[in-house]
Amino acid sequence: MAFHAEFKNISGEDTYPLSQVVYRGSDGSLLEVSHNRSAWKSRSPSEWKDLFQSRRSSFAPADLSGVWSKRELVLPELPIEDIITLQEGWSPLFNAQKLAKEMNLKSLHVKLCGNSHTGSFKDLGMTVLVSQVNHLIKNKVPIKAVACASTGDTSAALSAYCARAGIPSIVFLPAGKISVAQLVQPIANGSIVLALDTDFDGCMKIVQEVTADKSIYLANSMNSLRIEGQKTISYELCHELGWTLPDTIIIPGGNLGNVSALAKGIDDLLALGIIEKKPRIIVAQAENANPFYLAYKNNFSQLEAVQAKKTLASAIQIGNPVSYPKAEAAIKKYNGVVEQVSEQELADAAHRADKIGLYCCPHTGVALGALFKLCEKGVISKEESVVVVSTAHGLKFSEFKAGYHEQKLEGISPKYANAIHYLPANAEAVRNVLMNA
Numbered sequence: 001m002a003f004h005a006e007f008k009n010i011s012g013e014d015t016y017p018l019s020q021v022v023y024r025g026s027d028g029s030l031l032e033v034s035h036n037r038s039a040w041k042s043r044s045p046s047e048w049k050d051l052f053q054s055r056r057s058s059f060a061p062a063d064l065s066g067v068w069s070k071r072e073l074v075l076p077e078l079p080i081e082d083i084i085t086l087q088e089g090w091s092p093l094f095n096a097q098k099l100a101k102e103m104n105l106k107s108l109h110v111k112l113c114g115n116s117h118t119g120s121f122k123d124l125g126m127t128v129l130v131s132q133v134n135h136l137i138k139n140k141v142p143i144k145a146v147a148c149a150s151t152g153d154t155s156a157a158l159s160a161y162c163a164r165a166g167i168p169s170i171v172f173l174p175a176g177k178i179s180v181a182q183l184v185q186p187i188a189n190g191s192i193v194l195a196l197d198t199d200f201d202g203c204m205k206i207v208q209e210v211t212a213d214k215s216i217y218l219a220n221s222m223n224s225l226r227i228e229g230q231k232t233i234s235y236e237l238c239h240e241l242g243w244t245l246p247d248t249i250i251i252p253g254g255n256l257g258n259v260s261a262l263a264k265g266i267d268d269l270l271a272l273g274i275i276e277k278k279p280r281i282i283v284a285q286a287e288n289a290n291p292f293y294l295a296y297k298n299n300f301s302q303l304e305a306v307q308a309k310k311t312l313a314s315a316i317q318i319g320n321p322v323s324y325p326k327a328e329a330a331i332k333k334y335n336g337v338v339e340q341v342s343e344q345e346l347a348d349a350a351h352r353a354d355k356i357g358l359y360c361c362p363h364t365g366v367a368l369g370a371l372f373k374l375c376e377k378g379v380i381s382k383e384e385s386v387v388v389v390s391t392a393h394g395l396k397f398s399e400f401k402a403g404y405h406e407q408k409l410e411g412i413s414p415k416y417a418n419a420i421h422y423l424p425a426n427a428e429a430v431r432n433v434l435m436n437a
């Protein structure tokens with residue numbers, strides 16, 4: 001049996017070839033990339049592990065990518081020469097031993113997905129989407145450009161991968177709601193940058209209208225190709241942790257594509273026979289943009305979209321998450337929990353973790369804040385092994401980092417602020433400060 005993948009809608013039996021420009025099933029439900037998993041059985045679990053291990057020592061471009069080194073499980077039929085890669089994946093796994101000790105955990109690791117070409121985990125999904133579009137264009141499918149609505153990081157990734165491939169890109173951003181670093185990225189990479197006077201949900205609406213014309217390809221995470229790249233985070237974690245997963249994985253959620261991807265990767269590992277025990281998934285949201293938390297509290301009776309309020313965790317300021325049905329299934333399947341944290345909690349959590357050598361973005365602060373809260377509540381117990389998914393690089397959020405230490409973040413009293421000492425240029429003044437440090 002051959003490795004094969006196609007689009008399938010999650011609530012029905014419609015299937016479409018991956019070469020078709022299609023984002024939803026005939027009933028409007030989300031699509032997923034569905035693999036012929038029985039073909040995976042042609043290799044035993046240990047043969048799969050050996051294959052992935054051997055690619056770890058190869059310098060072939062596809063093997064250097066955390067995503068494409070698992071190509072049979074991602075897009076098995078994509079010709080290798082059509083891959084557009086920026087060496088995404090294989091991000092560092094930070095051993096946060098000191099924090100684990102403070103929290104009485106067996107272990108705590110932080111997966112630094114932001115240590116990537118454009119500074120966020122969005123690279124993992126975008127390499128797959130842009131590679132597939134590159135393949136389609138080579139095969140004369142009439143696609144003129146790729147577009148996305150973004151809270152910042154998706155557009156940065158889209159721009160970079162499209163620039164690498166020589167494909168035009170268009171990004172829709174909520175004006176004034178993303179960091180300067182995030183805004184500069186698509187400008188630098190030559191995208192058409194449209195800053196709209198609305199929020200992310202408003203941008204999402206417009207981009208869907210514009211891409212109804214199939215010559216502009218839609219790159220939002222509703223596009224299930226991105227999930228195929230992002231799911232490799234689970235394979236990578238498993239490989240790095242000696243072919244096991246931790247008891248609990250905590251991930252911040254906005255549009256909920258990433259948690260869906262994490263779960264799909266775990267589904268795959270179970271199907272491959274590489275793991276047997278299911279880990280627990282915890283989604284962390286900002287209180288100011290918490291529709292998934294509210295749905296969880298309601299036993300998922302329904303999703304009520306909210307008007308997302310301003311949050312420091314700007315990439316998850318989303319009130320109407322597109323991937324909600326997939327995320328609900330993920331939480332149910334993986335014994336999941338959803339927690340929310342306040343602005344104060346996320347800011348303090350990020351900077352508490354910085355003290356042991358991390359450099360956390362506010363979204364990582366959301367996940368860490370949930371960790372601290374759930375340890376206190378006893379929902380996460382002593383002796384658990386935990387991985388926190390860090391979604392972006394702190395360097396993209398300098399206003400947040402500097403503002404915290406300068407005590408300039410509105411409504412936040414920073415517990416871990418480290419103020420600069422402004423001194424006259426004389427040694428005596430310096431000595432005085434150092435003596436009291």
Ligand SMILES: *Cc1c(COP(=O)(O)O)cnc(C)c1O
Pocket residue numbers: 120121122153154221252253254255256257258259315316361363391392
């Ligand atoms: C996109 C993003 C998220 C949220 O991921 P979803 O798939 O939308 O849930 C979290 N953090 C950062 C930094 C992001 O860019």
